[in-house]
Structures are given as structure tokens and as C-alpha cells.
Amino acid sequence: MSDLLGLALGGVRAARTALETVGDNVANAMTPGYVRRVAQLGSILPGRANSPFERDPVAAGGVEVRGIARAVDLIRQDSLRRAEGDVAMLEAADRWLSLIQSSLTGPASVEAPLGDFFASLADLASDPTSAAVRSTVLARAESLAGRFNAAAAELARLEVDLALEARVEADRLTSLADALADVNAQLRRATPGGGAAAGLADRRDLLLAQLAALAAIDVRLDPRGMATVRIGGPGGPVVVDGPRNEPVRVVASAEGGFALGVGPEGGDVVGALLGGSILGLSVARQKLLETAQRLDALADRLAGEINAAHALGVDQNGEPGGAIFSTVRLVVTAAAGNGGNARVAATLADGADPPELRLSFNAASGEWTLAHADGSSPVTGALPLTLEGVTVESLGDARGGDVYAIRPVRGARGIGTRPLAPDALAAAPRWLADRAPGNASGAEPEVRVGPPLDPPPDPPLEPPFALAVLAGGVLELRDDLGVLVASGSAGDWLAGDGFEIRVPGPLVEGDVYRIRRNHAGGGHGNVLLMLDVRDRGGSAGTLEEGVDRMVAAISVPLAETRVRVAAARENRDRAAEAMAEASGVDLNREAADMLRFQQAYQANARLIQTARETFEAILRAGAA
Amino acid sequence: MMVVILPARSGATVSAERMMALENRLERLEGKIARGVRFTEPAEDPAGHLRASLLARLDARLVAEQRTIDRASTRLSRAEVAMAESDQVLQRLRELAILGRTGSLSGGDRQVIAVEVRGFRAQLFDLANSRDDAGRHLFAGALDGAPAYVEDETGAIVWQGFGRGPGADAAGIAGTGVPPGPDLFGADETGAFAAIDQLLAALEEPDEQLRGPAMEAALAKLEAAHDRIVGARARTGTALARLERETERVAQARLAAAESLAATRGLDLTAALAELEALRLALSAAQAVFPRIHGTSLFDRLG
Numbered sequence: 001m002s003d004l005l006g007l008a009l010g011g012v013r014a015a016r017t018a019l020e021t022v023g024d025n026v027a028n029a030m031t032p033g034y035v036r037r038v039a040q041l042g043s044i045l046p047g048r049a050n051s052p053f054e055r056d057p058v059a060a061g062g063v064e065v066r067g068i069a070r071a072v073d074l075i076r077q078d079s080l081r082r083a084e085g086d087v088a089m090l091e092a093a094d095r096w097l098s099l100i101q102s103s104l105t106g107p108a109s110v111e112a113p114l115g116d117f118f119a120s121l122a123d124l125a126s127d128p129t130s131a132a133v134r135s136t137v138l139a140r141a142e143s144l145a146g147r148f149n150a151a152a153a154e155l156a157r158l159e160v161d162l163a164l165e166a167r168v169e170a171d172r173l174t175s176l177a178d179a180l181a182d183v184n185a186q187l188r189r190a191t192p193g194g195g196a197a198a199g200l201a202d203r204r205d206l207l208l209a210q211l212a213a214l215a216a217i218d219v220r221l222d223p224r225g226m227a228t229v230r231i232g233g234p235g236g237p238v239v240v241d242g243p244r245n246e247p248v249r250v251v252a253s254a255e256g257g258f259a260l261g262v263g264p265e266g267g268d269v270v271g272a273l274l275g276g277s278i279l280g281l282s283v284a285r286q287k288l289l290e291t292a293q294r295l296d297a298l299a300d301r302l303a304g305e306i307n308a309a310h311a312l313g314v315d316q317n318g319e320p321g322g323a324i325f326s327t328v329r330l331v332v333t334a335a336a337g338n339g340g341n342a343r344v345a346a347t348l349a350d351g352a353d354p355p356e357l358r359l360s361f362n363a364a365s366g367e368w369t370l371a372h373a374d375g376s377s378p379v380t381g382a383l384p385l386t387l388e389g390v391t392v393e394s395l396g397d398a399r400g401g402d403v404y405a406i407r408p409v410r411g412a413r414g415i416g417t418r419p420l421a422p423d424a425l426a427a428a429p430r431w432l433a434d435r436a437p438g439n440a441s442g443a444e445p446e447v448r449v450g451p452p453l454d455p456p457p458d459p460p461l462e463p464p465f466a467l468a469v470l471a472g473g474v475l476e477l478r479d480d481l482g483v484l485v486a487s488g489s490a491g492d493w494l495a496g497d498g499f500e501i502r503v504p505g506p507l508v509e510g511d512v513y514r515i516r517r518n519h520a521g522g523g524h525g526n527v528l529l530m531l532d533v534r535d536r537g538g539s540a541g542t543l544e545e546g547v548d549r550m551v552a553a554i555s556v557p558l559a560e561t562r563v564r565v566a567a568a569r570e571n572r573d574r575a576a577e578a579m580a581e582a583s584g585v586d587l588n589r590e591a592a593d594m595l596r597f598q599q600a601y602q603a604n605a606r607l608i609q610t611a612r613e614t615f616e617a618i619l620r621a622g623a624a
Numbered sequence: 625m626m627v628v629i630l631p632a633r634s635g636a637t638v639s640a641e642r643m644m645a646l647e648n649r650l651e652r653l654e655g656k657i658a659r660g661v662r663f664t665e666p667a668e669d670p671a672g673h674l675r676a677s678l679l680a681r682l683d684a685r686l687v688a689e690q691r692t693i694d695r696a697s698t699r700l701s702r703a704e705v706a707m708a709e710s711d712q713v714l715q716r717l718r719e720l721a722i723l724g725r726t727g728s729l730s731g732g733d734r735q736v737i738a739v740e741v742r743g744f745r746a747q748l749f750d751l752a753n754s755r756d757d758a759g760r761h762l763f764a765g766a767l768d769g770a771p772a773y774v775e776d777e778t779g780a781i782v783w784q785g786f787g788r789g790p791g792a793d794a795a796g797i798a799g800t801g802v803p804p805g806p807d808l809f810g811a812d813e814t815g816a817f818a819a820i821d822q823l824l825a826a827l828e829e830p831d832e833q834l835r836g837p838a839m840e841a842a843l844a845k846l847e848a849a850h851d852r853i854v855g856a857r858a859r860t861g862t863a864l865a866r867l868e869r870e871t872e873r874v875a876q877a878r879l880a881a882a883e884s885l886a887a888t889r890g891l892d893l894t895a896a897l898a899e900l901e902a903l904r905l906a907l908s909a910a911q912a913v914f915p916r917i918h919g920t921s922l923f924d925r926l927g
Contacts, residue, residue, distance in 0.1 A: 026923075101665060101666060111681070115681055115684045118688075119684060119685075119688040122692055123692070125793060126695040126696060126790050126794055127695055127790070128790060129758065129760055432787045433787065434786055434787040437806030437810065437812065437815070438813075514786070520767050520769060521769075522764075522765075522767040522768060522769055522787075523767075523787055524766075528794065544681060548677060548678075551674075554667075555665075555666030555667045555670040555673060556667075558667035559667040559668070559669075562667065573641065577635060577638055580635060587921035590923075591923045591926060594926075595926070
């Protein structure tokens with residue numbers, strides 16, 4: 001009977017432990033990362049004495065709780081980690097590519113002001129002397145430059161924010177690795193199969209899932225459950241090994257994205273980014289830098305081609321056109337350690353193209369020093385100071401040792417407009433040509449700016465010039481003194497001194513075409529040259545096509561990313577459902593287990609009662 | 625900063641996230657319906673956005689072209705008015721020349737004719753220096769900041785313009801600029817003003833033997849000047865007609881662009897509303913089913 005008591009007692013203990021396990025599961029049904037516990041019951045082998053009342057047991061040994069196991073499917077768990085990593089990567093890329101797209105489209109787009117600028121040039125072509133139209137052209141040029149500046153500044157801000165987020169994610173990765181190393185240390189001390197080990201394993205798996213959301217990792221578990229984590233794949237650098245972990249940082253990669261450096265600074269081992277949110281940030285950074293380069297190229301091309309066309313013409317005073325767009329701006333940055341509150345402003349002389357400069361304040365002498373960034377060519381004294389076309393002034397008080405970097409920026413950040421008066425717009429061609437009154441042919445001459453004659457004629461040629469049609473369709477170009485400059489046929493470009501002229505047929509012998517410098521600045525021919533810039537294509541396409549390609553370079557991958565995000569989320573959800581099926585707490589199942597173990601508990605308790613009654617009967621029989 | 629929070633991904637969590645995704649889709653669709661557009665950002669339809677950008681740019685260019693055409697039309701119309709008046713002046717001068725050729729006229733009669741001729745000369749001079757609504761000289765060619773014609777030191781009226789003035793070149797339409805002075809009034813030495821001066825000289829010629837041939841020569845030049853003006857008017861009329869046709873072309877092109885833009889960017893409201901109803905139904909069904917599936921468990925049945 002004592003065997004029965006022992007058996008029943010064992011059964012009660014086992015049922016009670018199983019019920020506690022059910023209770024633990026129900027209590028933790030919504031706990032993040034909790035893996036369902038299973039009480040592992042096993043029958044005790046015969047021959048083992050379970051109580052002091054037994055000497056030669058012949059019946060079964062009863063039941064014991066071998067341990068509390070976690071119902072984890074490692075393969076499903078790994079699949080879910082990878083799926084979470086994919087979702088995190090795509091969501092990060094989606095978020096940042098959307099921001100980049102926003103900086104290029106809608107009110108931020110350069111497309112509308114670019115179109116407005118060319119529209120104003122079209123207005124100028126048909127009304128080249130209108131002061132209002134000229135002012136509009138300059139205003140729209142300024143607006144266009146401003147939009148380039150704003151777009152570039154926004155991209156620069158996004159780059160800073162993106163780098164900050166990447167650093168924060170890397171710091172978080174280090175922090176999680178640190179926490180995982182702690183958990184490993186505790187797992188090493190915990191009893192395998194115990195409740196504490198199960199809880200630590202849950203914590204470990206939660207940390208691994210959070211790590212996988214940041215970067216793709218390779219995980220290996222040892223028999224005690226301690227995790228060894230590598231970045232990327234099985235051959236990647238180790239970030240957690242038992243109770244030790246390495247710091248992780250993001251570094252810029254050669255391709256323009258990010259890479260993960262594992263280990264002490266200076267001794268990093270680079271780990272491959274194969275998943276996780278940091279990979280998404282890396283992809284976004286590459287796209288952002290490409291976009292900034294495209295924007296810079298567009299700004300440089302716009303400024304270069306418009307300025308070049310403008311320079312071919314003359315303004316209303318007959319003066320050659322200067323540049324409309326400036327291509328360099330100055331950015332002043334105060335050093336982070338500056339103690340004063342001085343605000344430094346730097347202005348750039350028209351046409352100057354300075355290197356990077358450095359401004360510092362010497363409290364002892366009360367003087368400022370403006371020099372190249374390497375300290376050469378210093379200019380010292382009270383402000384304002386000027387060096388390389390840069391004049392600096394300040395407001396407020398500086399402290400000794402305050403330093404300011406003055407950096408020239410170009411491209412989209414650097415484009416601006418020069419201070420042109422409306423009458424300085426070179427709408428007119430530098431040379432004018434027409435057919436002499438009385439010409440029999442209606443053919444119109446074409447004239448364009450050309451190189452000066454080399455070597456220069458001696459004595460110099462006397463304008464105006466005349467192009468005469470001789471017998472046989474021969475053309476002769478002569479100056480006002482009759483000096484022959486060039487000859488040719490209909491359709492040939494004949495080179496003058498600083499110009500080229502041609503007359504398409506039909507030609508009539510005796511006709512004359514006149515060429516003169518445009519000292520009065522009349523006509524609109526040069527505006528047409530500037531308008532031609534709009535349709536100038538080639539391998540790079542037109543400027544407007546360049547804007548389209550810049551936007552498409554973001555919108556197409558963004559569209560693709562969003563499709564992939566939806567698919568990745570669905571994949572993740574299916575993996576999560578599979579994981580939950582294996583490892584999650586299902587209340588119905590726990591309720592059924594609870595009933596089962598409750599019945600077992602009651603049955604074993606009844607057995608204890610039966611064993612006691614039987615024992616009492618034996619005692620009573622013995623006493624009688 | 626992205627914070628990674630992993631909820632317990634139970635079936636209930638996944639179902640809730642799917643309902644949230646449905647609500648997000650509904651919200652986006654409602655936004656599109658409110659704005660009447662199929663896509664609100666390039667990534668929703670990169671190819672569509674590109675087409676829409678191209679069409680919007682085309683429309684903007686057509687608007688700029690129309691402004692150019694309008695300006696060219698205005699200048700040509702002004703020029704045409706001046707040419708019509710010049711035509712009448714030259715006709716009257718021809719009549720005066722024919723009258724002056726009459727051998728029976730006295731010196732006094734020829735003086736009266738000469739006074740009238742001088743009046744018409746001044747009128748033609750003013751017409752030759754006609755301005756547009758911006759004050760630019762119509763017939764001065766590229767140098768329209770100064771009068772097209774001036775009297776030189778000998779009193780002769782000469783053209784001091786050069787080249788051609790702006791037309792609708794910026795719209796790609798050649799040959800619609802106002803013709804320069806010589807195309808209307810001829811060369812300085814042989815044109816209308818030279819003919820008028822020759823007529824005045826002939827009227828004042830005392831020698832009857834010389835007066836006749838001089839009158840004939842002047843009349844011939846006036847005939848040629850008249851023919852020239854008529855030809856210039858015809859060409860100007862042709863240019864104006866061309867600009868009218870270009871205006872129609874631009875209008876049609878803008879209409880076609882607007883239709884294409886609406887087709888590219890516009891939302892098919894019928895389809896969108898049908899999709900909206902389908903999504904609402906799906907969301908409503910998911911919300912109704914959720915508590916039935918996830919809201920109860922066996923624990924609710926146990927006493």
C-alpha cells in the first residue's frame with residue numbers, strides 16, 4: 001500500500017507541476033517572446049524504490065517531472081527572425097525613400113520653376129526690350145536657383161538624419177548584444193531544464209529577434225543554450241560569443257551605403273549587411289547620395305549652359321553678357337566647441353572661386369585671423385577681413401579660440417544668381433546680319449559668334465562687313481575697307497573676326513548681306529540660343545528629362561519596395577502563425593490541458609485517500 | 625529612430641494587423657477619391673507620373689507658345705494697320721502724281737499738289753515709324769529702340785534699322801516677324817520716300833522738258849512702292865493667317881494634352897467607389913468575425 005501512496009503522491013506532484021505550467025502559460029499568453037512551456041512527464045522505471053516503506057517493489061514506479069521544456073521549433077524561429085529582418089529592411093527603405101521622393105516632388109520639385117524659367121525666356125524672345133519681362137526672367141532664375149538650394153539642403157538634412165538613425169540603430173545593436181551576453185552568462189549558470197533556464201531562453205530569443213530586425217545574423221546555440229551571433233552569415237564577424245560581446249558601429253561604405261564594423265574602433269572587422277533595418281538605411285543612403293549627385297549635375301549643367309549661351313550675347317548697352325547663375329556659395333560652420341555667441345557672415349565677390357577657409361579669434365590680441373583651411377595665407381586684423389574674394393564679418397561676441405569653417409559649396413547647394421540689372425540681360429545677339437535693301441533674293445543670312453581670326457589680321461579689320469554674291473554663286477566676305485576676309489559658297493559658314501556667317505540659297509549675283517556688331521543691344525537672337533538649352537539633349541537627355549530620371553530613380557525602386565514590403569509582411573505573418581502554432585500559447589489547448597491535469601490531480605488525490613483507508617483497515621485488522 | 629517592438633505574434637495579432645492594413649488602404653483610396661486622382665505620388669505609378677509630367681510640361685509650353693503667338697499677332701496686326709494706311713497714302717500720291725503729270729496745270733496748281741504731297745510724305749514718315757503697344761518701332765528690325773526712319777542731313781528719309789524684329793520664333797514659327805522697313809518702303813535710294821522726293825522735285829521743276837520725264841520716273845517709283853506695300857500686306861496677311869492656324873493648333877494640342885492628362889492621372893470614380901465598397905465590406909466582415917474567432921476560448925465554458 002505504501003507503494004500506492006508513493007505512486008499517488010508522485011502523481012499529485014506531477015499533476016500539480018503540470019497545472020502550474022498551464023497557469024504559467026495562461027499568465028504569459030500575451031508576454032512578448034514567451035514560448036509555451038511543457039511539463040515533461042516521464043514514468044519512473046521499475047526497481048527504483050520510491051518510498052522508505054518499500055523493500056522489493058514489483059509494481060510500476062509512477063511518474064516524475066523530468067523538466068519544464070520550451071515548445072520551440074528552431075527552424076520556424078529562424079524563419080521568423082529572417083522574415084522580421086526582411087520586413088524591417090524594406091520598411092526602413094520605404095520610409096526613407098518616401099522622404100527622398102518628397103524632397104524632389106510636389107512643391108519641392110525643381111520641375112515647375114525650371115519650366116517657368118524657360119517660359120519667361122520664351123516671353124523675352126518675343127518682347128526682348130520689356131523691363132517687366134526682363135525682371136521676370138531674373139526673378140524666375142533666382143527662384144529656380146533657390147529651389148535647387150532648397151532641394152539640396154533637404155537632401156543634406158536627410159543625409160544627416162539618416163546617418164544619425166543608422167548610428168542609433170548600431171548603438172542599439174551593441175546594447176542588445178551586450179544584453180545577450182549577460183543572458184548567456186546567466187544561462188551558463190542556470191540548471192538546464194529548469195524554469196529559470198526557460199525564462200532566460202525566452203529572453204535570449206527575444207533579443208535575437210530584435211537583433212535580426214536590425215541586421216541579418218547567424219545564430220548558433222550550444223547545449224546550454226548560449227548563443228553565438230555573427231553578423232551576416234556563418235563566416236561573418238562574431239558580435240556575441242558566450243558572455244562576451246563586441247561593439248558595433250556603422251561606417252560609410254565605398255558604394256555610398258553603410259557597412260557594419262564589429263570590434264574596437266580602429267580594429268573593426270566589416271560585416272556584410274544582408275538584412276535588417278540597417279540594410280534598409282544603407283540602401284536609402286546610396287539612393288540619397290545618387291540623387292544628390294544627379295541634382296548637382298543638373299544644377300551645374302543648367303548654370304553652365306545658360307551662362308555659356310548668355311555670354312554669346314550683348315545686353316541693352318551693347319556689353320557682352322556675363323553669367324546669370326553663380327555656381328559657388330559660402331557655408332559658415334561654427335566649431336562645436338566655440339564658447340562665444342558671434343555669428344559670422346561671409347560674402348563672396350562676384351566671380352570668385354575660393355578654397356575652404358578658416359576664421360579664428362585670438363582673445364589676447366582681440367584680432368581675427370582668416371586663412372586657408374591649412375592655415376596658409378593668413379590675414380589678421382579686425383573684421384571685416386577679405387581673402388580670396390571672401391569677406392567675413394561678425395555680429396556678437398567671440399571667445400578666444402573660437403573657430404569657424406568657411407566652405408564653398410557648389411552644385412545644387414552652390415547655384416545662385418548674380419546681381420544683374422534687367423538691362424544687363426544679354427537678349428540680343430553680339431552680331432547682326434541682314435540682307436541689304438534692294439536684294440533680289442529673299443534669302444536671310446545666319447550669323448553666330450565665332451572665334452577671332454588666328455593670327456589676328458594686321459592691320460585690324462574694319463567693321464561693318466559685307467558678304468557679296470558674285471558670279472557662279474561665290475560668296476566673298478569683306479570688311480568696310482574692302483579687305484577680303486573669307487570666301488565660300490551658298491550654305492558654307494564663312495569665318496569672320498569673331499563671327500561666322502552663312503547664307504542658304506538661292507543666291508542672286510549682286511546681292512549683298514551686311515554684318516555689324518550689335519552696339520545698341522537690339523534684337524532677340526541670343527534669347528533663342530538660351531531657349532535652345534531647354535531642348536539640348538544628347539546622351540544625358542534634356543534638363544527636364546534629367547529631372548524626370550532623377551525622380552524615377554527614386555520612385556521606381558520605392559514602388560518596388562512597397563510591393564516587396566506587402567509580400568514580406570505576409571510572409572512574416574505566415575511565419576509568425578507557424579511559430580505561434582508550435583510555440584505560442586493557445587488558450588483552448590491550455591484549457592484542455594488544465595482539465596486533463598486537474599482530473600489527474602483529483603484521481604491521484606483519490607488514490608492517496610484509498611491508500612490511507614486501506615492502511616487504516618490493515619491497522620484495524622491487526623489491532624483486532 | 626525605429627524602435628523594434630515585437631508583440632506576441634498570435635493569430636489575433638496578425639488578424640488585427642490585417643484589419644489595420646485594410647483601414648490604411650481605405651484611407652488612401654478615400655484620399656484619392658477626394659482629390660480625383662489615381663496617384664498622389666510618383667511611387668504609386670512611376671510610369672503614369674512620368675506621362676503626367678510630360679503632359680503637364682507640354683501644356684505649359686503650349687501656354688508659353690500661345691503668349692508668343694499672341695504677341696507676334698498683336699505686332700503684325702499693328703503693322704498691318706500701318707501698312708493699310710501707307711497703302712492708301714501711296715495710292716493718293718499716285719493719283720497726285722498722275723494729276724501733276726497733266727500738262728495744263730499751272731505753277732500754282734503744282735504748288736498746291738506739292739503741299740499735299742508734302743503732307744502725305746510726313747504722314748508716310750509717321751507711319752514708317754509706327755510703334756507697337758510697348759513703344760518699340762515696328763519697322764526698325766532688330767534695332768527697334770530707335771525710330772526706323774530719320775531724315776538725314778540732306779533731308780532725305782533713310783532707314784536706320786537693321787536686321788529683323790522678333791516674331792514667333794520662340795514658338796518655333798518662322799517668318800512671322802514684322803517686315804523691316806525696306807521690305808515695305810524699299811531701299812533708301814529707290815524706295816517710296818525717294819519716289820516722293822523725286823515727285824516733289826518734279827513738281828517744282830520749272831523746265832517743262834525736264835518735268836515730264838521726272839514726273840514719269842517718280843510715278844513709276846510710286847507704282848513700284850505701291851506694289852511693294854501690297855505685296856508686304858499680302859505676306860503679312862498670310863503670316864497673320866498662319867498665326868491664327870497656330871492658335872487653333874495650340875488650342876487643339878492643349879485639349880488633347882488635357883484629355884490625356886485626365887486619362888493618365890484621373891481616377892475612374894466608378895471603379896474606385898466599387899473598390900471602396902468592397903474594402904469596407906471586407907473590413908466590416910473581418911471586424912465582425914474577429915471577436916467570434918479570437919474572443920472566446922474553452923476557459924469561457926468551464927464552470
